Amino acid sequence: MKKIYFIILIVFVGFFISTFLFSSVSQSGKVGDYFYKNLQSSNYDAIIQILDKDALNQKTKNEWLETLKLNKENLGNSFIYKNTGFHTLTVNNQNIIKLNYSIDNGNGITFNIIELIKRDDGYRIINYYSENKFVINDN
Numbered sequence: 001m002k003k004i005y006f007i008i009l010i011v012f013v014g015f016f017i018s019t020f021l022f023s024s025v026s027q028s029g030k031v032g033d034y035f036y037k038n039l040q041s042s043n044y045d046a047i048i049q050i051l052d053k054d055a056l057n058q059k060t061k062n063e064w065l066e067t068l069k070l071n072k073e074n075l076g077n078s079f080i081y082k083n084t085g086f087h088t089l090t091v092n093n094q095n096i097i098k099l100n101y102s103i104d105n106g107n108g109i110t111f112n113i114i115e116l117i118k119r120d121d122g123y124r125i126i127n128y129y130s131e132n133k134f135v136i137n138d139n
Contacts, residue, residue: 028097028116028123029083035114035125036081036101044068052117052124071112071130079105081112094118096126 031050038046044065051064059067085100094117101112115127 028086028099031116031123031125032083032099032101032114035128039068039072039075040077040079042069042072047125050125052119052126054117055124055126058127067128075103075110076105076107079103084111097123 034050035047038044047068048061048064055064081101081103083099084102087098089096089098097116097118099114099116101114103110103112111131113127113129113131114125116123117126
């Protein structure tokens with residue numbers, strides 16, 4: 001009988017953890033979609049609004065704008081983004097979600113990462129960068 005209770009407890013704890021994790025990833029994924037939709041339309045001010053205070057301590061607003069504009073220029077006006085994965089980590093008792101994206105601009109595929117942190121008002125971007133990988137399309 002104790003085995004059954006132990007198994008039920010393990011299943012319950014596993015269900016609770018997976019529900020919390022996938023809910024967090026779903027919520028943070030919406031921020032990623034919001035980011036790329038605004039990047040596509042060059043609505044940089046909307047992106048600045050979802051940056052975390054720590055992101056704005058690392059770079060000024062103008063530095064963020066330069067980064068976003070340069071990335072948009074490199075990606076072009078028409079690109080397709082796809083979330084290719086995520087992982088979570090804990091830094092200073094804060095949960096960080098890293099969302100991985102592949103971005104296809106018709107000339108090739110590049111890879112970006114958006115790092116998010118959960119705050120009282122939802123997920124906010126703390127970092128955004130491009131990995132130094134590029135795959136050329138043979139169209």
